[in-house]
Amino acid sequence: MRLTNYSDYALRSLIYLAVKPEPETLANISDIASSYNISKSHLTKIIHQLGQLGYIESVRGKNGGIRLAYAPKDINLGVLIKQIEPDFDLVECFATPVSSDDRKPRSTGLPITLINEDVNKTVGCVIMPVCQLKGVFFEALTAFITVLEKYTLADIIKNEDELSQFLFSQKM
Numbered sequence: 001m002r003l004t005n006y007s008d009y010a011l012r013s014l015i016y017l018a019v020k021p022e023p024e025t026l027a028n029i030s031d032i033a034s035s036y037n038i039s040k041s042h043l044t045k046i047i048h049q050l051g052q053l054g055y056i057e058s059v060r061g062k063n064g065g066i067r068l069a070y071a072p073k074d075i076n077l078g079v080l081i082k083q084i085e086p087d088f089d090l091v092e093c094f095a096t097p098v099s100s101d102d103r104k105p106r107s108t109g110l111p112i113t114l115i116n117e118d119v120n121k122t123v124g125c126v127i128m129p130v131c132q133l134k135g136v137f138f139e140a141l142t143a144f145i146t147v148l149e150k151y152t153l154a155d156i157i158k159n160e161d162e163l164s165q166f167l168f169s170q171k172m
Contacts, residue, residue, distance in 0.1 A: 026065025
């Protein structure tokens, strides 16, 4: 299992916004991109989606910028990953419906369903109708998301001072 750079950069952006030295001041995408040495244009798309999902507030204008829309304790990592990861298709017989309005952890499991398997299907894996591997992968994926749902942004910024040293020391 591997998350995309998109998810990685989204998490990094939220960490940046959560630990910036002056929480009342707005941040900008250029500063975040510079701190992590990542592409500003790629980060712009990510910040835009985080704004659409309600994790980030954008303020327009001369003194505009971005900030967290919620306290770090209210941002669940599992929910976030399910919303921004493009798919969880570990194997081709998985499909992932996405719900952009899902703000709370699901206690019933993943928003994942197995594709309806048609014995006469000519495309895809030939053993798909009888394969037991997809159940193993589904269980592993469920465990992965379940662990992420146990944590919030606040849990991963407990070392805020150390994070700030790496992100902001060259600017102070």
